[in-house]
Amino acid sequence: MTRKELAIIAALGFLVIIQVSFAPYLALPVKWLSWLNLVDLAVAVVVLFEKRRHNMGWAAAFWGGIFLDLYSTRFFGFWIMVLLAMVAFVKLVLKKYVRIPSFW
Amino acid sequence: MRLIFSQAVPLLVVIISSGMIAVLNIPSLNSGLKNGVYSVVGPVQKNVWFAGSQVYGFFGSFAHMNSSARENEQLKGRINELTAANAQIGELRKENEFLRQGLNLEIGKDFDLKLADIVAKNIAGDSLIINKGSSNMIEVGMPVITSEKAVVGKISKVYDDFSEVDLITRKDFSFDVKIGNDMVDGLVKGEGGTSAKVDLVPKDKELKAGFSVITSRMGGIFPAGLVIGAIKDIDKNDIGTFQTAAISLAFDINGASRVFIANAKYPLGLGAALSDQNKQ
Numbered sequence: 220m221t222r223k224e225l226a227i228i229a230a231l232g233f234l235v236i237i238q239v240s241f242a243p244y245l246a247l248p249v250k251w252l253s254w255l256n257l258v259d260l261a262v263a264v265v266v267l268f269e270k271r272r273h274n275m276g277w278a279a280a281f282w283g284g285i286f287l288d289l290y291s292t293r294f295f296g297f298w299i300m301v302l303l304a305m306v307a308f309v310k311l312v313l314k315k316y317v318r319i320p321s322f323w
Numbered sequence: 324m325r326l327i328f329s330q331a332v333p334l335l336v337v338i339i340s341s342g343m344i345a346v347l348n349i350p351s352l353n354s355g356l357k358n359g360v361y362s363v364v365g366p367v368q369k370n371v372w373f374a375g376s377q378v379y380g381f382f383g384s385f386a387h388m389n390s391s392a393r394e395n396e397q398l399k400g401r402i403n404e405l406t407a408a409n410a411q412i413g414e415l416r417k418e419n420e421f422l423r424q425g426l427n428l429e430i431g432k433d434f435d436l437k438l439a440d441i442v443a444k445n446i447a448g449d450s451l452i453i454n455k456g457s458s459n460m461i462e463v464g465m466p467v468i469t470s471e472k473a474v475v476g477k478i479s480k481v482y483d484d485f486s487e488v489d490l491i492t493r494k495d496f497s498f499d500v501k502i503g504n505d506m507v508d509g510l511v512k513g514e515g516g517t518s519a520k521v522d523l524v525p526k527d528k529e530l531k532a533g534f535s536v537i538t539s540r541m542g543g544i545f546p547a548g549l550v551i552g553a554i555k556d557i558d559k560n561d562i563g564t565f566q567t568a569a570i571s572l573a574f575d576i577n578g579a580s581r582v583f584i585a586n587a588k589y590p591l592g593l594g595a596a597l598s599d600q601n602k603q
Binding site for chain 2: 236237239240241281290291292294295296298299
């Protein structure tokens with residue numbers, strides 16, 4: 220595992236703490252923010268801007284899912300499946316229909 | 324051979340990962356893992372939670388600026404009403420103290436209260452995580468309230484040192500309540516997104532904005548007389564048999580950093596009954 224991958228996983232862990240401890244306060248005045256999931260967004264950003272042959276998106280989805288599952292009231296693995304499905308979908312769309320310049 | 328190996332490795336990783344995730348759904352393992360993580364991350368979360376409340380306190384005033392002018396007008400009207408009502412309060416206070424001594428309906432009769440800090444909140448799922456668990460004799464189903472006796476929710480899952488609390492605003496949460504001075508029966512239903520409504524109120528019963536909503540012993544979840552909130556917007560459908568109303572909740576997640584877990588000394592209601600028996 221590279222240093223960059225470790226940094227992204229650590230960032231996802233930090234985002235989960237923000238999600239469950241800090242973000243709820245933002246959602247109080249603006250109701251729709253309660254549906255904003257920082258980890259989902261971060262994984263989407265990773266998968267959108269990684270090079271096509273890289274697999275960081277899958278790893279980010281797996282670890283992000285584990286972190287979210289630790290605070291979820293649903294069964295363990297729910298968020299892992301959701302995020303992996305999202306990565307698969309985004310990769311499929313990118314492969315077939317879109318080309319985005321990669322930044323790393 | 325190398326080709327087969329290179330294809331088998333990812334498949335093996337997926338199978339092992341899936342197996343591990345499935346194993347982590349075993350309740351004892353799941354609880355152990357979550358409790359361990361919460362123990363490690365808990366102190367950090369507490370500080371982040373506190374920082375969030377500070378930021379919200381600062382920016383919240385800007386967010387509510389638009390409605391402040393309108394509220395100001397309404398409050399001026401309310402001041403006049405309250406000035407008149409204030410005159411009666413002295414008399415009522417004496418009466419209240421007398422009744423309190425006579426009836427002895429303190430919540431401590433039925434419950435041991437345990438103080439807990441809120442360490443995390445899942446606002447989309449309407450649940451909290453608090454820093455008291457089975458090591459503090461916390462059990463599933465125990466009511467969670469604030470120091471103002473406002474109902475927060477009930478314990479839904481217990482770990483060694485932490486517990487999950489389902490808020491009363493959670494979508495599948497419902498319980499019996501009494502409304503207003505006439506103690507009209509109703510059912511509070513969570514609507515998600517930190518809001519709840521009162522339902523199943525017969526149409527022939529009068530509902531007015533501002534009527535207080537309190538818990539009823541009938542529900543079996545909360546002791547009677549705890550505050551839920553006040554009636555806000557009433558929906559009297561012409562077709563239906565019942566009327567519904569939105570509730571302005573007494574529990575404010577913004578100001579809350581601590582809650583009480585009510586540990587029942589007796590089955591609900593028995594405490595008061597025993598107290599009556601002792602007097603006789």
